[in-house]
Amino acid sequence: xxxxxxxxxxATLIIGLTWMVYAPTSPPTRTKIDVSLLGPQVGERVPDxxxxxxxxxxxxxxxxxGPNGALLLFHRSASW
Amino acid sequence: xxxxxxLEELESSGIGVAAIxxxxxEVLAAFxxxxxxxxxxxxxxxxxxxxxxxxxxxxxxxxxxxxQDDPDVVADIHKxxxxxxxxxxxxxxxxxxxxxxxxFMLDANARVTSRFFEEFYRERNTTSNVMLKLGIGLTPIAxxxxxTAQLKFTAYPSNSTVxxxxxxxxxxxxxxxxxxxxxxxxxxxxxxxVIGLNMAPSEHVxxxxxxxxxxxxxxxxxLDEYVPVYQKSFTLLQEAVVDASPxxxxxxxxxxxxxxxxxxxxxxxxxxxxxxxxxxxxxFTLDLERLDYQRAIPR
Numbered sequence: 001x002x003x004x005x006x007x008x009x010x011a012t013l014i015i016g017l018t019w020m021v022y023a024p025t026s027p028p029t030r031t032k033i034d035v036s037l038l039g040p041q042v043g044e045r046v047p048d049x050x051x052x053x054x055x056x057x058x059x060x061x062x063x064x065x066g067p068n069g070a071l072l073l074f075h076r077s078a079s080w
Numbered sequence: 081x082x083x084x085x086x087l088e089e090l091e092s093s094g095i096g097v098a099a100i101x102x103x104x105x106e107v108l109a110a111f112x113x114x115x116x117x118x119x120x121x122x123x124x125x126x127x128x129x130x131x132x133x134x135x136x137x138x139x140x141x142x143x144x145x146x147x148q149d150d151p152d153v154v155a156d157i158h159k160x161x162x163x164x165x166x167x168x169x170x171x172x173x174x175x176x177x178x179x180x181x182x183x184f185m186l187d188a189n190a191r192v193t194s195r196f197f198e199e200f201y202r203e204r205n206t207t208s209n210v211m212l213k214l215g216i217g218l219t220p221i222a223x224x225x226x227x228t229a230q231l232k233f234t235a236y237p238s239n240s241t242v243x244x245x246x247x248x249x250x251x252x253x254x255x256x257x258x259x260x261x262x263x264x265x266x267x268x269x270x271x272x273x274v275i276g277l278n279m280a281p282s283e284h285v286x287x288x289x290x291x292x293x294x295x296x297x298x299x300x301x302x303l304d305e306y307v308p309v310y311q312k313s314f315t316l317l318q319e320a321v322v323d324a325s326p327x328x329x330x331x332x333x334x335x336x337x338x339x340x341x342x343x344x345x346x347x348x349x350x351x352x353x354x355x356x357x358x359x360x361x362x363x364f365t366l367d368l369e370r371l372d373y374q375r376a377i378p379r
Contacts, residue, residue: 032156038135040133041195043192044191046133048190054108059098065096068095068187070098070185071083071207072183072185073083074183075179077174078101
C-alpha cells in the first residue's frame, strides 16, 4: 500500500495553511445586502423584547399585541 | 407621524401598534409630545433588539470601516444610506445603530404575516399604503365617486399628502351593476378587454404594475366559454413611488401639489349584451410636503 496519497494530502494542507497565514490581508468576500432577506420572514415568529416607551413603561410582544395581531414599525430615528 | 393618523382604524381592526428606534427615552418623549403620538415609541438604546431582529443597518458601519472604498460597499451605501448623509461626518456616526427601516405585520402569535422593507434609502411605504394592501379597513380620503351605465366606482389615494420617496397607492373600488360583469386578467386571450387603471406617465412618479384582486370564473353559455371576471365589488391598486433623487426633490420643492391623470378602462357585459369598451378619465391631486428635517434634541 502506497503512502503517497497521504503525503499529497498533507502537502496540500500545509500549502493551504501557509497561504491562509501569509496571504495578504485581502478583504473577505462580501455578500451584497438584500434587505428582503434580513430579519424574520413571513411565517416566522419574531423575537420577544422588553423595551421602555416614551413614558418609561416597559413593553414586550404580549403587551403591544392586539386581538388580531400587531404592526411593528422599525424607524431610523425620531431625532433627525 | 402618519401612523398616529391611522391608529384608530388599526385599533378598531384589532391590531396593536408599536414603533422601535435606537433613540433614548428622552428623545422619544420629546418627539411624542411634539407630534401628539399616543402609541408606544420603544427605545432600543444600544440597538440590541434591532440587532437581534437581524435588521441592523450594517452598511453604515462598513462605510466607516477599512472597506469603505470597496466599490460594493460604496454601491450599498448609495442604496441604503443617502449619499448626503454619508458626506457628513456627524451624520455618518448617527446612522450607526439604526435599522433598515420597515414594518412587520404580525398575527396574534407574533408570526410575520407580511413585511414591508424598502430597497432604497429614500423610499418609504406609508402606513396607509400598507393598510390598503392588506385590506385593513381604511376610510377613503379625497375620494372621487362616479357612475357609468354599467358600474359605480370610487377612486382615492392612500395618502392625500406625499413627499419625495413616498410609496403610496391609488385605489379604485369598482362595483359592477347587478348582473353585470367586467373582465379580469386572463380574459384578454379570449378577446375581451380586461379592466385597467391606466395612469399617464408622470415626470415625478414611478408607477408599479397594477395589482388585481382574485377574479371568479363566469360561464358564458352561448359560447360555452369560461372567462375570468369580476361581478362583485373589487378594488384595483396602483402602487406608485414619488421620485426621491436630489434633482426631483429640488423640482418638487417648487410645487404645491402633484396631479396624476389616467383612466379606468373596461368592457362590461351582462348575460345578453356586451357593451362597447369604455374609458373614464380619472385624476388625483396630492399635496406635496417637504421632507421633514426637523430635529429634536441633538444626540
